[in-house]
Amino acid sequence: MAILITGGAGYIGSHTCIELLEAGYEVVIVDNLCNSSHISLNRVAEITNKTFTFYKMDLMDRAGLESIFARHPIEAVIHFAGLKAVGESVQLPLSYYHTNMTSTLILCEVMKKFEVHKLVFSSSATVYGLPEAVPIAENAALGATNPYGRTKLMLEQILQDLAASDERWGVSILRYFNPIGAHKSGRIGENPNGIPNNLLPYISQVAVGKLTQVNVFGDDYPTPDGTGIRDYIHVVDLAKGHLKALEKIKAGSGVDIYNLGTGRGYSVLEMIAAFEIASGQSIPYAVAERRPGDIAVCFADTEKANRELNWSATRGIEEMCRDSWRWQCSNPSGYEEDSFVLHELAAGNYHKTAQ
Numbered sequence: 001m002a003i004l005i006t007g008g009a010g011y012i013g014s015h016t017c018i019e020l021l022e023a024g025y026e027v028v029i030v031d032n033l034c035n036s037s038h039i040s041l042n043r044v045a046e047i048t049n050k051t052f053t054f055y056k057m058d059l060m061d062r063a064g065l066e067s068i069f070a071r072h073p074i075e076a077v078i079h080f081a082g083l084k085a086v087g088e089s090v091q092l093p094l095s096y097y098h099t100n101m102t103s104t105l106i107l108c109e110v111m112k113k114f115e116v117h118k119l120v121f122s123s124s125a126t127v128y129g130l131p132e133a134v135p136i137a138e139n140a141a142l143g144a145t146n147p148y149g150r151t152k153l154m155l156e157q158i159l160q161d162l163a164a165s166d167e168r169w170g171v172s173i174l175r176y177f178n179p180i181g182a183h184k185s186g187r188i189g190e191n192p193n194g195i196p197n198n199l200l201p202y203i204s205q206v207a208v209g210k211l212t213q214v215n216v217f218g219d220d221y222p223t224p225d226g227t228g229i230r231d232y233i234h235v236v237d238l239a240k241g242h243l244k245a246l247e248k249i250k251a252g253s254g255v256d257i258y259n260l261g262t263g264r265g266y267s268v269l270e271m272i273a274a275f276e277i278a279s280g281q282s283i284p285y286a287v288a289e290r291r292p293g294d295i296a297v298c299f300a301d302t303e304k305a306n307r308e309l310n311w312s313a314t315r316g317i318e319e320m321c322r323d324s325w326r327w328q329c330s331n332p333s334g335y336e337e338d339s340f341v342l343h344e345l346a347a348g349n350y351h352k353t354a355q
């Protein structure tokens with residue numbers, strides 16, 4: 001039986017593919033590469049020395065998706081694919097609503113048609129909006145502040161309605177906090193297009209000399225050093241959480257919602273200091289205006305995931321920064337072709353690509 005990974009070429013998806021392949025799962029990936037590169041998948045093959053199947057396909061291609069379900073014995077889906085940039089979602093709301101909502105609806109319809117009822121869904125701590133208190137538990141009040149967040153909130157609701165309609169559905173909604181870091185090999189990592197929006201990719205591009213200084217968005221928050229506090233989680237810990245969620249839904253039904261974070265927050269200035277230590281580089285910064293929509297403090301209550309999934313994050317901030325730095329230094333321009341893997345690909349040893 002196979003696991004279908006949508007968005008598997010992306011940042012979190014590629015790390016999760018490694019964990020799945022190393023755990024012995026058969027993996028089928030669908031990604032239109034709108035925010036990723038096929039090279040990440042070459043490197044997944046290289047790291048794991050395992051084979052998998054990749055389809056370069058838009059999830060909105062219903063007929064294409066149906067042909068994948070017809071061809072592979074898919075038992076569950078991990079659904080990462082979607083657009084994720086908060087600022088862009090404010091500029092392009094129709095694009096965000098269309099892509100995130102329609103693709104998920106088509107995916108669920110095709111799953112229903114092929115009687116595949118197990119789904120792990122990528123949600124986000126963004127669904128907590130302006131949290132009333134920290135740490136944030138799964139039953140905290142919800143409320144999104146931008147179109148991206150609203151797509152996640154609406155999709156969570158749709159998945160709950162779907163599961164309520166047929167008890168064969170088993171859905172795990174995972175609310176990620178702030179994923180950072182990279183695989184320890186330094187071969188895959190986060191590869192943002194253009195100037196990064198998120199703090200860690202920005203810091204690492206300053207450290208490597210691509211950007212001149214970090215703009216610290218506000219130092220007048222009600223936090224010990226005045227800068228925003230977030231719950232940064234190593235992407236490999238996050239990926240491992242998906243395997244635990246998958247095991248749980250395979251055995252049960254209904255909807256479970258879990259926070260995936262560390263339960264600990266770090267400020268912007270603490271992250272800059274940690275990255276300076278990890279990289280040995282000095283990281284200039286300047287305090288700038290607050291970024292509209294930002295909140296002061298956000299970190300997870302992880303007790304439910306610890307207890308019900310038997311999962312907890314084990315990698316600390318030093319390892320997160322060290323692994324991000326290894327990825328950044330060895331791939332200063334992001335993903336570039338590798339002659340070794342292309343040769344292996346030509347020999348058909350790693351993965352097949354179907355258009």
Ligand code: NAD
Pocket residue numbers: 006007008009010011012013030031032033034035036037057058059060079080081082083084099103122123124125176177178179
């Ligand atoms: P990513 O952009 O690296 O990966 C998403 C992948 O989906 C990309 O490879 C992209 O090409 C693909 N994709 C997008 N639309 C598609 C479509 N219509 N058809 C097929 N493929 C499509 O993002 P990521 O950081 O790996 O995030 C994965 C998921 O986790 C997303 O749903 C995101 O909203 C969610 N999430 C991410 C974060 C974060 O900070 N990275 C935090 C919380 C939640």
Ligand code: WQD
Pocket residue numbers: 084086123124125126177178179197198199200202214215216217218227228229230268291294
């Ligand atoms: C972290 C902290 C900023 C950049 C976002 C999305 C969220 C989720 C994760 C998808 C904040 C500060 C940032 C910079 C800075 N994604 N900062 N200078 O905003 O917590 O979460 O990514 O679901 O939905 O909103 O992450 O990394 O952008 O910011 O000072 O150049 O760093 O103000 O305090 P955020 P972030």
